[in-house]
Amino acid sequence: MLTTIIYRSHICDSVSASVLGEMVTVANNKNSRADVTGILLFNGTHFFQLLEGPEEEVTEIYRHIREDSRHYNVVELFCDRAPARRFGKLGMELFDLREYDRDEVLQIVLNKGTSRYQLMYDDRALQFFRTFVEAREKENYFEIPPGNAWEFIPDSSAVVLDASYGDNTAECRFAFQPIIDPLAREIISLEALLRTPDGDSPERYFAGLHGQAVYEADLRSKKVAFAMAAQLAPVAQSLSVNLLPMTLVEVPGAVDFLLNEIAANGLVPEQIVVEFTESEVISRLEEFTGAVRQLKAAGIRVAIDHFGAGFAGLLLLAQFQPDIIKINRALIQDVHKSGSRQAIIHAIINCCASLHISVTAVGVEQPEEWMWLESAGIIQFQGHLFARPVMGGVSAIAWPEKKTGW
Ligand SMILES: Cc1cc2nc3c(=O)[nH]c(=O)nc-3n(C[C@H](O)[C@H](O)[C@H](O)COP(=O)(O)O)c2cc1C
Numbered sequence: 001m002l003t004t005i006i007y008r009s010h011i012c013d014s015v016s017a018s019v020l021g022e023m024v025t026v027a028n029n030k031n032s033r034a035d036v037t038g039i040l041l042f043n044g045t046h047f048f049q050l051l052e053g054p055e056e057e058v059t060e061i062y063r064h065i066r067e068d069s070r071h072y073n074v075v076e077l078f079c080d081r082a083p084a085r086r087f088g089k090l091g092m093e094l095f096d097l098r099e100y101d102r103d104e105v106l107q108i109v110l111n112k113g114t115s116r117y118q119l120m121y122d123d124r125a126l127q128f129f130r131t132f133v134e135a136r137e138k139e140n141y142f143e144i145p146p147g148n149a150w151e152f153i154p155d156s157s158a159v160v161l162d163a164s165y166g167d168n169t170a171e172c173r174f175a176f177q178p179i180i181d182p183l184a185r186e187i188i189s190l191e192a193l194l195r196t197p198d199g200d201s202p203e204r205y206f207a208g209l210h211g212q213a214v215y216e217a218d219l220r221s222k223k224v225a226f227a228m229a230a231q232l233a234p235v236a237q238s239l240s241v242n243l244l245p246m247t248l249v250e251v252p253g254a255v256d257f258l259l260n261e262i263a264a265n266g267l268v269p270e271q272i273v274v275e276f277t278e279s280e281v282i283s284r285l286e287e288f289t290g291a292v293r294q295l296k297a298a299g300i301r302v303a304i305d306h307f308g309a310g311f312a313g314l315l316l317l318a319q320f321q322p323d324i325i326k327i328n329r330a331l332i333q334d335v336h337k338s339g340s341r342q343a344i345i346h347a348i349i350n351c352c353a354s355l356h357i358s359v360t361a362v363g364v365e366q367p368e369e370w371m372w373l374e375s376a377g378i379i380q381f382q383g384h385l386f387a388r389p390v391m392g393g394v395s396a397i398a399w400p401e402k403k404t405g406w
Pocket residue numbers: 009023026027028030031040047049051061064065066067068070071092
């Protein structure tokens with residue numbers, strides 16, 4: 001199937017534009033042998049390339065290009081199938097935008113097109129040309145340094161609670177993972193993650209339970225979470241706990257139970273964030289919103305977890321605004337390489353800024369993901385890059401420190 005890939009990238013400072021001619025000659029030969037065509041635009045700082053051809057060949061050439069050390073911050077903008085090539089005759093022509101008049105350059109580029117798409121501006125691929133040539137999105141080209149520009153140095157703050165956690169009879173335990181502001185070196189909150197007493201998953205904790213019993217077990221587990229968190233109070237001012245949305249609806253007096261346990265452990269409601277998972281919320285939104293009002297009235301903050309992973313995230317936001325949104329790992333993964341993820345996360349950040357909702361990025365594993373998200377304006381992070389969850393305690397936190405020379 002005819003496949004089109006478009007990406008943009010940043011030329012390395014050490015590479016002189018004079019070597020590009022030779023690079024393109026080599027590329028031309030390789031592309032011709034693979035039946036891959038396209039065009040490469042250069043504006044003095046950034047490359048923008050369209051590659052078209054059989055799926056396997058285009059993917060393989062793009063894989064090589066991504067690893068080429070002559071450029072960095074390679075961001076895929078477009079990957080789609082098409083009935084015909086847009087730049088079919090060209091091999092790989094290098095087109096230096098600086099040599100043309102600003103008002104004409106887009107048309108000159110498009111005139112090199114070979115297909116009936118030529119002047120159809122509603123073709124998505126050609127829209128990307130227009131955006132690049134007219135430098136419309138330039139403020140979103142974050143020039144993040146390579147991942148090894150930062151070191152992540154664990155501090156000595158690890159805490160492990162006494163093995164009994166004060167309650168040997170409890171049917172569950174919790175692992176804790178910090179949510180941090182890495183540049184301010186601040187712990188924002190600890191998230192309590194449900195485990196069985198021997199450290200197994202929440203699914204195991206709920207296994208064998210049905211109907212009302214699931215919600216009751218969910219609520220009861222928070223008693224243990226608050227008791228353990230009270231012992232971790234010196235580490236963080238705020239605690240995040242997860243709750244099934246329907247627990248508030250199905251268990252009579254659920255909010256009072258939470259408030260009693262919060263008070264019994266010497267905590268105050270303003271310290272607590274209750275996290276709900278988006279896809280579970282949406283099925284019974286009206287009832288859920290009513291129950292959440294009680295939490296809010298008591299001073300407890302509300303977060304929507306795994307935002308972006310469900311099927312109606314934006315509808316949810318239209319009807320119900322939480323205090324915090326946690327962006328799902330699936331959207332965060334490789335964000336520095338993906339134009340579509342970048343566009344979606346920009347939109348979430350802008351929307352949340354207008355609604356004064358805080359944004360946390362969850363599941364951050366790579367330094368480049370963190371750097372991109374930080375450049376985009378996110379300040380709260382959770383992920384293995386900084387700290388893994390620890391049963392009955394909090395791990396040391398690996399704070400980023402920029403290496404000298406960057
Ligand atoms: C901006 C840019 C565009 C490139 N375009 C192509 C291309 O279209 N086709 C190609 O074969 N190589 C292209 N290359 C070069 C490849 O990255 C790589 O050097 C080449 O495929 C040879 O790879 P190899 O030495 O691993 O075989 C490009 C490199 C850069 C920096």
